[in-house]
Amino acid sequence: xxxxxxxxxxxxxxxxxxxxxxxxxxxxxxxxxxxxxxxxxxxxxxxxxxxxxxxxxxxxxxxxxxxxxxxxxxxxxxxxxxxxxxxxxxxxxxxxxxxxxxxxxxxxxxxxxxxxxxxxxxxxxxxxxxxxxxxxxxxxxxxxxxxxxxxxxxxxxxxxxxxxxxxxxxxxxxxxxxxxxxxxxxxxxxxxxxxxxxxxxxxxxxxxxxxxxxxxxxxxxxxxxxxxxxxxxxxxxxxxxxxxxxxxxxxxxxxxxxxxxxxxxxxxxxxxxxxxxxxxxxxxxxxxxxxxxxxxxxxxxxxxxxxxxxxxxxxxxxxxxxxxxxxxxxxxxxxxxxxxxxxxxxxxxxxxxxxxxxxxxxxxxxxxxxxxxxxxxxxxxxxxxxxxxxxxxxxxxxxxxxxxxxxxxxxxxxxxxxxxxxxxxxxxxxxxxxxxxxxxxxxxxxxxxxxxxxxxxxxxxxxxxxxxxxxxxxxxxxxxxxxxxxxxxxxxxxxxxxxxxxxxxxxxxxxxxxxxxxxxxxxxxxxxxxxxxxxxxxxxxxxxxxxxxxxxxxxxxxxxxxxxxxxxxxxxxxxxxxxxxxxxxxxxxxxxxxxxxxxxxxxxxxxxxxxxxxxxxxxxxxxxxxxxxxxxxxxxxxxxxxxxxxxxxxxxxxxxxxxxxxxxxxxxxxxxxxxxxxxxxxxxxxxxxxxxxxxxxxxxxxxxxxxxxxxxxxxxxxxxxxxxxxxxxxxxxxxxxxxxxxxxxxxxxxxxxxxxxxxxxxxxxxxxxxxxxxxxxxxxxxxxxxxxxxxxxxxxxxxxxxxxxxxxxxxxxxxxxxxxxxxxxxxxxxxxxxxxxxxxxxxxxxxxxxxxxxxxxxxxxxxxxxxxxxxxxxx
Numbered sequence: 065x066x067x068x069x070x071x072x073x074x075x076x077x078x079x080x081x082x083x084x085x086x087x088x089x090x091x092x093x094x095x096x097x098x099x100x101x102x103x104x105x106x107x108x109x110x111x112x113x114x115x116x117x118x119x120x121x122x123x124x125x126x127x128x129x130x131x132x133x134x135x136x137x138x139x140x141x142x143x144x145x146x147x148x149x150x151x152x153x154x155x156x157x158x159x160x161x162x163x164x165x166x167x168x169x170x171x172x173x174x175x176x177x178x179x180x181x182x183x184x185x186x187x188x189x190x191x192x193x194x195x196x197x198x199x200x201x202x203x204x205x206x207x208x209x210x211x212x213x214x215x216x217x218x219x220x221x222x223x224x225x226x227x228x229x230x231x232x233x234x235x236x237x238x239x240x241x242x243x244x245x246x247x248x249x250x251x252x253x254x255x256x257x258x259x260x261x262x263x264x265x266x267x268x269x270x271x272x273x274x275x276x277x278x279x280x281x282x283x284x285x286x287x288x289x290x291x292x293x294x295x296x297x298x299x300x301x302x303x304x305x306x307x308x309x310x311x312x313x314x315x316x317x318x319x320x321x322x323x324x325x326x327x328x329x330x331x332x333x334x335x336x337x338x339x340x341x342x343x344x345x346x347x348x349x350x351x352x353x354x355x356x357x358x359x360x361x362x363x364x365x366x367x368x369x370x371x372x373x374x375x376x377x378x379x380x381x382x383x384x385x386x387x388x389x390x391x392x393x394x395x396x397x398x399x400x401x402x403x404x405x406x407x408x409x410x411x412x413x414x415x416x417x418x419x420x421x422x423x424x425x426x427x428x429x430x431x432x433x434x435x436x437x438x439x440x441x442x443x444x445x446x447x448x449x450x451x452x453x454x455x456x457x458x459x460x461x462x463x464x465x466x467x468x469x470x471x472x473x474x475x476x477x478x479x480x481x482x483x484x485x486x487x488x489x490x491x492x493x494x495x496x497x498x499x500x501x502x503x504x505x506x507x508x509x510x511x512x513x514x515x516x517x518x519x520x521x522x523x524x525x526x527x528x529x530x531x532x533x534x535x536x537x538x539x540x541x542x543x544x545x546x547x548x549x550x551x552x553x554x555x556x557x558x559x560x561x562x563x564x565x566x567x568x569x570x571x572x573x574x575x576x577x578x579x580x581x582x583x584x585x586x587x588x589x590x591x592x593x594x595x596x597x598x599x600x601x602x603x604x605x606x607x608x609x610x611x612x613x614x615x616x617x618x619x620x621x622x623x624x625x626x627x628x629x630x631x632x633x634x635x636x637x638x639x640x641x642x643x644x645x646x647x648x649x650x651x652x653x654x655x656x657x658x659x660x661x662x663x664x665x666x667x668x669x670x671x672x673x674x675x676x677x678x679x680x681x682x683x684x685x686x687x688x689x690x691x692x693x694x695x696x697x698x699x700x701x702x703x704x705x706x707x708x709x710x711x712x713x714x715x716x717x718x719x720x721x722x723x724x725x726x727x728x729x730x731x732x733x734x735x736x737x738x739x740x741x742x743x744x745x746x747x748x749x750x751x752x753x754x755x756x757x758x759x760x761x762x763x764x765x766x767x768x769x770x771x772x773x774x775x776x777x778x779x780x781x782x783x784x785x786x787x788x789x790x791x792x793x794x795x796x797x798x799x800x801x802x803x804x805x806x807x808x809x810x811x812x813x814x815x816x817x818x819x820x821x822x823x824x825x826x827x828x829x830x831x832x833x834x835x836x837x838x839x840x841x842x843x844x845x846x847x848x849x850x851x852x853x854x855x856x857x858x859x860x861x862x863x864x865x866x867x868x869x870x871x872x873x874x875x876x877x878x879x880x881x882x883x884x885x886x887x888x889x890x891x892x893x894x895x896x897x898x899x900x901x902x903x904x905x906x907x908x909x910x911x912x913x914x915x916x917x918x919x920x921x922x923x924x925x926x927x928x929x930x931x932x933x934x935x936x937x938x939x
Contacts, residue, residue, distance in 0.1 A: 076190035083194055084176040085163060091202070092169045094649035102168070103650045106213025109695040112687035114146035120817050126150060126886055130817035131842065132877040135686035136694025137703050138672060138738050138860075139837035141879075142817075143313040144257075144698050150886045153893040154251050154306050161252070168215045174252070175201040175222035181245075182225035182512070185232040188519045191625050196419075196515035198629075199636050200225070204362065205413040205507050207640040211648050220261040221504060223253035227265060228272065230299070234292050235276045242292075243299040244903025250303025251896055257310050260496040264504060268467065275463045279456055302899055305892030309885020316841055316881050321698045323495040327774040328705060340494025343478075343487060349498040350477025352405050358412035359506055360420055361552060362639050363596040366402035366564070366589040368411035372642070373400045378587040382580055398646070402589055404566035410500065414639045415507040417548070417600040418607050418632055419514035425544035425611075426517025427465060429537075430458040457516065464509040471505025497697070518628065522621055525614045537615060541608060549604040556597040564589040603635050658747035661688040670761050670812050671741035672835075676722075679715060680707055685744065692738050702860050703837065705774075710734040710782045718743065722753060729757040737786035737858060739835035759787055761812035762822055764830045768802045768857075770794040777859050790833050790857040797855040804831045810866065810873075822873040824866050834862045834875075842879045847871050 094100045116135045126148060133142045161177065162170030179200045183193035200206075201222075209218045226249035234242025254262060273293065280289035304311065318324055325339045326332045340346070357364045373379055375393075379400060383393040403410060477483050477499030486493050524537055564586045572582060607628065614624040657665075664673060665688060672692050675685040683695035692711075699707075714732045721729060722743065729736065732755075741758045745751040769784065769791040771777045780791045788806075792799060808826030815821075820836065838856040845854045845864055848871055857863040864873065 080180055080190055080194045080197075081163070081177075084173060084180075084197065087198065087202075088165065088169065088172050088176070091172070095169065096165075098649075099652055100649040101652050102211070103648050104168075104211060104213030104215070106695075107168075107215060108213065109683040110145070110213070112683040112685075113694060113696070114142075115687050116817060117142050117146045121146075121148060127883070129882075130877070131879050131882055132818050132839075134672075134690040134817060136683060136691055136696060137699055137837070138690075138692050138835075139839075140696070140700055140703070141313070141317055141839065141842070143310075143317050143882075144696070147313075147882075149307075149309050150890045151255060151306065151893065153897050154255050157248060157252060158255075168210070168219070171210065171215065171219045171222050172201055172206075174219065175206065175225075178223055178226035178229070178249070179511075182229040182232070183515050185229040185236070186512075186516060186519075188515055189522070191629075192515050192518050192522070195518070195625075195629050195632050196511050199416050199419055199514075199632050200508065200511045202636050202640050203413070203415060203507055203511075204411065204640050204643060205415075205504060208368075208411045208413070208643050211643060211645075216256045216258045217261055217501070219256040220253055220258035220265075223249050223256075224261070224265050224268070224504075224508065227253060228268065231269065231272060231276075231296060234296050235280075235289075238907065239292055239295060240903040241907040243295050244900050246296055247299040247303045247896055247899045247903075250300050251306040251893075252303075254304055254307040254311070257307065257314065259314065260501060261504070263492060263496065264502065267470075268505070268508075271463060271467060275459055279459060299899065302892055302895050306889055306896055308888040308892065309882055312881040312885040313879065316879075317698070318495070320700055320702075320839065320841075322701050322704050323698065324701055327701060328778065329773075329775050331705075340487075341497055343484070343494075346487065346494065346497040347478035347483070347499060349407055349410065349500050350479050350483075351407075351472075351475040351500055351503075353476060353479055355405055356472045356475060356503065356506070357555070359415045359503070359510070360417055360548075361555065361593070361596045361600050362412040362414040362642075363402075363592040364555070365405040365412070365566075365593075367592055368643065369401060369403045369407075369409045369568070370399035371402040371592075372645070373397045373402070373588060378584040378591070379581070382584040386578075386580065400585070400588070401568045401572065402585065402592060404564055404568065404589055406567055407500070408567075411643055413500070413503040413507060414636075415510045416514075416632065416636045416639075417552075417603050418628070418635050419511045421544060421548045421604045421607055422514035422517045422521075423464070423510050424547050425540060426457075426513055426520060427461050428543050428547070429517070429520065429540045430455070430461045457520075460516070461513060464513045467509045468506040471502045471509075474502035474505075475500050521611050521614070522624070525617075525621060525624070538612075541611060545604060545608050549601045549608075552597050552600045552604070556594065556601075559590070559593055559597070562590075562593075564593075603631060607631055657688065659749040660744050660747050660751045663749050663752045664689060664742050664744065667741070669741075670739070670815050671758065672739050673742045673744055674715075674718075674735065674740050675744050676715075676719065677745065680711075689742075692735070692740055700837065700839070700860075705778060706734065706860055709778050713782070727753060727756075729755050732757070733784065733786040734781065734858075737833070737835060737861065759833075759835060762810050762832055762834045763787060764804065764806040764808065764810060765790045765833055766804055766806050768792050768799060768804075768831065770799065770802060774859070781859050786833075786858060790831070790861075790863065791859070792855065792857045792863070797857075804829070806830070813872075818877040820875045823871070824873060825870045826866060826868050828868050830866045832864050832866050832873075833857055834864070836862045836875065838862045841881075842877045844876050844878065846874045846876075 089096055092102075095102050113133070113136050117130060117133050121129050129148055131142050131147060132139065133145060136145075158170070162173050165173055176197045179197040180190075180193045183196050184190065188196070206218050206221065209221075227246060230242045230244075230246030230249050232242070233245060236242075253265065277289055280286055323339075323341055331342070352365075355365060375381075375384070375397065377397070377400075380393070380397055383396065388396075473480055473482060474486075483499065488494070569582055569585075572585075610619070610624050610627045610631075613619045614621065619627075671690070673685050673689040674692050675682060679693040681695055682693065683691070685691040686694055711734055714735050718729065718732055718735065721727065721731070722745070732740075736755070736757050736759045739758050739761055741755055743753040743755060745753070765788055767789045769780055769789060771780055771791055771793055772795050774793065777791050777793050784791060805828060808824065808828075808830055810822060810824040810826075810830070810832050813821045813823050822832075822834075824830070824832070837860055838854065843854060843862070845852055845862075847864070847867065852864065854875075855863045855865075862875070866873070
């Protein structure tokens with residue numbers, strides 16, 4: 065292959081990479097060039113919760129990392145917060161694949177390249193693949209999730225296309241390259257440790273493999289299918305092995321988190337298996353039945369929960385009419401509650417109306433039996449399998465259509481009975497929340513199918529005789545327009561029957577918003593829906609015109625490509641831009657410690673803080689102090705039980721006590737047992753209240769109350785005086801006595817996240833309760849140098865029986881799953897590198913062999929032609 069051909073072959077890919085890079089730079093210009101920080105809520109919460117760990121673990125080898133933090137929820141493992149692993153090779157692949165961009169911006173490059181490679185695996189020309197990659201990456205699903213701070217979710221999604229690309233390459237007979245890509249893609253995907261997206265990926269992969277099984281079966285190539293599948297399975301396992309430690313620790317922690325086994329009887333009765341999330345909590349974010357139409361018309365339900373409106377809107381005009389101050393009016397318009405669905409918080413996941421139109425065009429072209437010549441005779445002659453699976457594109461479109469329906473139905477959550485059955489019976493499904501996340505599946509397949517259909521549109525344009533394609537293709541084009549633009553027009557017509565009111569209006573009325581405010585808001589919702597419906601119709605008609613003129617040879621394929629690309633970019637990016645707020649990028653201002661936190665930090669003792677404005681869903685306090693609250697979707701199960709049954713009641717009681725300004729907190733036994741020394745009401749100096757009734761880090765108790773069930777334990781805990789009494793489950797921790805003397809001394813000595821030291825001095829045996837959260841995996845207690853078992857009391861705390869005399873008591877946290885997992889990760893990382901180099905090397909070698917064979921054949925043909933020419937000349 066000469067240099068000219070190599071350049072011609074590589075040029076489209078080079079252009080694609082340049083487009084992806086430039087587009088990413090433009091989209092994130094504020095942070096890349098203006099030195100602004102991306103304002104991601106969940107990431108800020110992560111930084112707050114991880115500060116203690118990051119500072120302690122800095123410059124420490126892996127063997128000395130702390131795997132526990134007291135920053136949130138009185139203490140929890142750091143497996144899902146911040147922890148270092150042996151993943152140097154995987155991180156190097158990230159660096160190369162991200163083309164030098166910093167995290168998290170490079171997630172968008174990951175997604176662009178992955179979807180581009182996927183489309184290439186389906187033999188789609190590069191310029192169409194560019195369109196699909198842009199549409200998928202800059203869909204509102206990804207943009208909303210990214211600016212919400214869901215980096216692990218969006219990062220995991222970025223490699224879903226690459227995993228499928230590896231599979232498809234392998235089943236298309238490029239086996240070793242497919243295995244290598246699958247291994248690397250799985251390694252990069254699983255490194256983000258978002259198991260919910262991995263679960264959806266498994267769903268996609270399994271259905272795809274089933275489709276390929278029947279295709280190979282119809283060709284009588286079942287052995288080849290098994291061979292490829294086994295190799296792909298080995299490759300996927302290699303990729304998974306590079307994150308073995310993460311998977312081990314997540315599996316271990318999952319058993320004790322809110323996704324694990326329920327402890328209280330009322331929770332067990334609600335769950336068929338006694339495990340998983342509470343169904344109401346899991347289905348909190350469920351689409352309404354018509355809500356998936358946002359894939360097509362994003363503002364059908366008013367847009368997002370906090371949509372921006374301009375001053376020319378009905379609401380803006382009304383506020384001007386009623387002389388609302390500009391500052392207040394601007395704040396309301398910037399975050400107007402235009403969404404009128406039933407979700408508490410949402411934003412529309414838009415896949416692009418052009419891709420949906422193209423998908424429908426491809427679907428009707430392949431599925432309609434009118435397009436099949438003598439299909440009855442063919443069916444009878446060849447049999448069902450050969451007839452149905454002979455044309456793989458038809459099978460793929462049916463598969464994609466099924467996946468789109470499945471994704472939409474799963475997104476309905478509590479609004480569709482099937483999901484309750486899946487929640488109860490499908491393994492692992494009850495571990496996840498936010499059913500709306502499944503909208504990833506229809507977005508993915510609408511864009512994939514749309515690009516396949518567009519490739520076929522371009523192929524049809526190469527037919528020289530227009531009459532050959534007129535009847536069949538024009539009928540399909542008109543049908544696709546009718547089904548899409550016609551559907552949008554139908555919705556526009558029946559929109560007059562919509563109420564345009566929802567739960568948020570009831571809340572606004574309860575908060576005494578004036579009637580004119582609600583009326584203006586309803587008019588804006590109607591306007592937003594109408595404009596988006598017209599917008600959808602406009603884009604579909606324009607796209608259909610481009611295709612029609614291409615087929616009629618009125619425009620060239622280059623003009624058609626540029627036109628479709630422009631339409632897609634405007635369609636997708638303009639919707640995505642709606643969710644990039646003014647405050648999405650903020651200046652990198654230095655962190656200023658609020659006066660309230662400065663006041664608390666003057667105390668150098670060991671204690672915890674309760675942040676009253678938002679105690680159990682905010683990690684700002686964790687940045688400065690050990691908190692009894694925090695921000696995590698993976699709290700310990702028992703601690704969540706404590707919040708629901710005791711802490712919530714005591715929190716309300718605490719607010720009442722503070723209002724009376726008596727500051728006697730003896731009636732808060734559970735808050736006190738967690739060593740809550742300070743209550744913080746705000747950021748000012750005066751917003752700090754000291755709790756002189758906190759139990760402290762450790763204390764001796766007089767009495768143990770034996771119980772036999774978790775329900776008894778919780779019920780008793782909420783009523784006892786935790787300073788003198790402790791409740792213990794004797795079925796799990798047998799005791800020899802229930803009465804103890806409390807004379808003697810025990811005190812806190814030294815704190816590290818993974819090691820806490822106490823000293824005691826007693827004349828007889830005592831029973832000590834520690835204000836530390838009990839976790840059955842990893843914590844070890846030693847009195848002097850002798851290890852003793854840790855008991856659990858008061859539902860969540862650690863306790864020890866202390867012998868007489870003077871002793872040093874040490875708690876240390878070590879995780880075998882972490883240490884063993886790191887070793888396995890190191891081994892599989894090197895195997896991954898070998899697999900990648902071997903797979904790609906083999907494909908290069910095979911390509912070179914084919915090239916040399918072609919070259920030799922060409923030379924032989926040339927020699928024969930020369931000999932023939934010489935003979936002819938001599939004759």
